[in-house]
Amino acid sequence: xxxxxxxxxxxxxxxxxxxxxxxxxxxxxxxxxxxxxxxxxxxxxxxxxxxxxxxxxxxxxxxxxxxxxxxxxxxxxxxxxxxxxxxxxxxxxxxxxxxxxxxxxxxxxxxxxxxxxxxxxxxxxxxxxxxxxxxxxxxxxxxxxxxxxxxxxxxxxxxxxxxxxxxxxxxxxxxxxxxxxxxxxxxxxxxxxxxxxxxxxxxxxxxxxxxxxxxxxxxxxxxxxxxxxxxxxxxxxxxxxxxxxxxxxxxxxxxxxxxxxxxxxxxxxxxxxxxxxxxxxxxxxxxxx
Ligand SMILES: NC(=O)c1ccc[n+]([C@@H]2O[C@H](COP(=O)([O-])OP(=O)(O)OC[C@H]3O[C@@H](n4cnc5c(N)ncnc54)[C@H](O)[C@@H]3O)[C@@H](O)[C@H]2O)c1
Numbered sequence: 001x002x003x004x005x006x007x008x009x010x011x012x013x014x015x016x017x018x019x020x021x022x023x024x025x026x027x028x029x030x031x032x033x034x035x036x037x038x039x040x041x042x043x044x045x046x047x048x049x050x051x052x053x054x055x056x057x058x059x060x061x062x063x064x065x066x067x068x069x070x071x072x073x074x075x076x077x078x079x080x081x082x083x084x085x086x087x088x089x090x091x092x093x094x095x096x097x098x099x100x101x102x103x104x105x106x107x108x109x110x111x112x113x114x115x116x117x118x119x120x121x122x123x124x125x126x127x128x129x130x131x132x133x134x135x136x137x138x139x140x141x142x143x144x145x146x147x148x149x150x151x152x153x154x155x156x157x158x159x160x161x162x163x164x165x166x167x168x169x170x171x172x173x174x175x176x177x178x179x180x181x182x183x184x185x186x187x188x189x190x191x192x193x194x195x196x197x198x199x200x201x202x203x204x205x206x207x208x209x210x211x212x213x214x215x216x217x218x219x220x221x222x223x224x225x226x227x228x229x230x231x232x233x234x235x236x237x238x239x240x241x242x243x244x245x246x247x248x249x250x251x252x253x254x255x256x257x258x259x260x261x262x263x264x265x266x267x268x269x270x271x272x273x274x275x276x277x278x279x280x281x282x283x284x285x286x287x288x289x
Contacts, residue, residue: 104130123254
């Protein structure tokens, strides 16, 4: 069995997949970025070009490294052709269990026996897709953070049936990307970093809803006392209040925990279509003065 990872396929060329593919190509891997929509691939190429060119202009990367990465990176809708050559497939398609299970079952058919199949999902733990394949021991979560070209942390989350060797290989892979692997011992929806963030967010919303402090003052405390670059309400506006709302619903669906349900003020904003920066209004109004 081949243990060396040389060829990486990233499925889904949205926010996460496009940058994960760029990270792999920059680290020297022969990489293919796949989507079902050509226009999405065109957009990914445009956005990555702009981003990497800006990095070169600002002196954060060498032009030769970026050019070499483009040489190693293929953008394609022909998933099966590239999957047949892959040592590692990173799935970063939409957060939908049915779609992910179909993708994993189909990948299992076309990928070589040794190929590792991992998911970048933030909430869908890999045991929920592993049993759609005949290789659950080679499946886990490999969770990058947004923006993947910048953020250091990558969480590695095995399910009960993941082979410890798969985990070791993912640790080595993450290190080879110049990033920091954070290992979990067992799976839990949301993993570690997002759960820490959610705990802070939940407390912040509770304090606000209880009338203890205005949301702006809670943000001020997080920035000036805790040294956070942004307060929890500012961060919600950046991530999208719709995303926060839907993640809570998904967590509730997985755990049955009533505490996971979105709180009153989040639900009100979601129902009013006030999603944050993307709609011009969330907790704050945009553009902010
Ligand atoms: N956005 C984030 O901040 C973030 C952070 C960490 C993890 N994640 C996870 O990463 C995954 C992707 O999130 P995103 O924000 O990049 O989504 P996105 O909506 O930006 O992109 C998803 C892409 O997948 C494509 N796609 C859909 N079905 C496909 C299929 N069968 N094969 C190939 N491509 C397909 C879509 O066309 C789209 O281009 C999700 O599982 C999400 O939970 C997201």
